[in-house]
Amino acid sequence: MFDTVAILGATGAVGHIMRKLLEDRKFQANQFRFLASARSAGKTLEFQGKTYTLEELTKDSFEGVELVISSTPDDTAAEFLPSAIEAGAIVIDESGYWRMKPEVALVIPEINPEAALEAKGIIASPNCSTTQMVMALKPLHDASPVRRVIVSTYQATSGAGVVGTSDLMEGSRAFLDGEDHEYQAFQHPIAFNAIPQIGSEKEAGYTSEEMKMVYETRKILGDDTILINPTCVRIPVANCHSETITVETERSISPEEAHQLFEEFPGITVVDDLKNFSYPLPSTCDGSDEVFIGRIRRDISSPNGLSFWCVSDNLRKGAATNAVQIAELLAKHRACT
Structure with a gap:
């Protein structure tokens, strides 16, 4: 189980489904944080029976975060996710920005789970x-x-x-x-x-x-x-x-x-x-x-x-579900090691 998990883009179309999947599939972490743009920061959402306040996404948002699940536009992913890696987090990214970078794993858990387990830093989820x-x-x-x-x-x-x-x-x-x-x-x-x-x-x-x-x-x-x-x-x-x-x-x-x-x-x-x-x-x-x-x-x-x-x-297997499956794969591997 991860200690702290941060969700980026939780209020978007894919993020809403991702949040619901994490609830339905009972994904566990000691702490969840929800990061959003300055426009959405301060709003609240319900997750796993608790009320969370959206925090403004900045490059300093990732201190103490072990896992980031991100569904944002490419420019947001390019700007902020390197800070998550520098802070020591593993990142699962839904955007298209990182997919074809040679050093980034591109993962569908049913097909190449080993790529996620061997990845360093960002794990990209493919186009739908x-x-x-x-x-x-x-x-x-x-x-x-x-x-x-x-x-x-x-x-x-x-x-x-x-x-x-x-x-x-x-x-x-x-x-x-x-x-x-x-x-x-x-x-x-x-x-x-x-x-x-x-x-x-x-x-x-x-x-x-x-x-x-x-x-x-x-x-x-x-x-x-x-x-x-x-x-x-x-x-x-x-x-x-x-x-x-x-x-x-x-x-x-x-x-x-x-x-x-x-x-x-x-x-x-x-x-x-x-x-x-x-x-x-x-x-x-x-x-x-x-x-x-x-x-x-x-x-x-x-x-x-x-x-x-x-x-x-x-919106599900083509996006949210695949990201959540990657998170589950990492959590299961973490529990066994």
């Missing part, structure tokens, strides 16, 4: 779209190395934060009422629409969200030879990201073998009965910590190809 895809790739990769991946994502507006979901709700109302809505999170209307750009333009016409899926997947699986071709699309769904994934492996993996591999892998649930219209849907996966897979079938264009559909709650 990467997390669910790599969860699905891992059992296949262990059975036969993955050589190529083609993935298209259908990402919920909650991935753009509270303002993204507000844009969906208010924009939809305005559209149905024949009125205009001034969108805050998106460059185009998201209501009754699909936007084939998430993030800024990067190399070769790909976006930052797409390139995260390339680089983070290779780092987590420890294989820079995997070829990945991503397309990321924002759709008018409030929560849960969906992905169509086609995988080519060194040897052919049948749909039946893949079904068994998925079912045996921790954190994956298979829902796959096309005849009875049964497959994962954002509406049914919302609020779950699992990664759901269905529509498992051969890729009819490649002898070693397999295609499937994947849905996961991007």
Whole structure:
């Protein structure tokens, strides 16, 4: 058990879920502290039956803190988390700032727990779209190395934060009422629409969200030879990201073998009965910590190809749940050493 745990960003969309998970999963520490911006400092929140006052986040906030769980924008993570490391804390970070730093572990506990246990300083949690895809790739990769991946994502507006979901709700109302809505999170209307750009333009016409899926997947699986071709699309769904994934492996993996591999892998649930219209849907996966897979079938264009559909709650396994699982992993290891 850790003595003092500090939570950054506890009042945000991901932070709220993280706080609830820590309560529900009975994560123990002798002391919890909640750090926030100067604007939020002084407000109170309830946690594990107690009332806590939000403290202003400064570079001097981490004295005596052993574990930091952080869900903040990249610039905040870049500015403040080095001070936590200097103070001797272990940091679990949800931002994108540290993920591809060579010295930083990028961790999904079901896949590479040893990276967290061997880490010094910051442990990064992957991008939400990467997390669910790599969860699905891992059992296949262990059975036969993955050589190529083609993935298209259908990402919920909650991935753009509270303002993204507000844009969906208010924009939809305005559209149905024949009125205009001034969108805050998106460059185009998201209501009754699909936007084939998430993030800024990067190399070769790909976006930052797409390139995260390339680089983070290779780092987590420890294989820079995997070829990945991503397309990321924002759709008018409030929560849960969906992905169509086609995988080519060194040897052919049948749909039946893949079904068994998925079912045996921790954190994956298979829902796959096309005849009875049964497959994962954002509406049914919302609020779950699992990664759901269905529509498992051969890729009819490649002898070693397999295609499937994947849905996961991007605010939970794609963010808050993964961070809490890392914290639990560290606490368990600490108790055994």
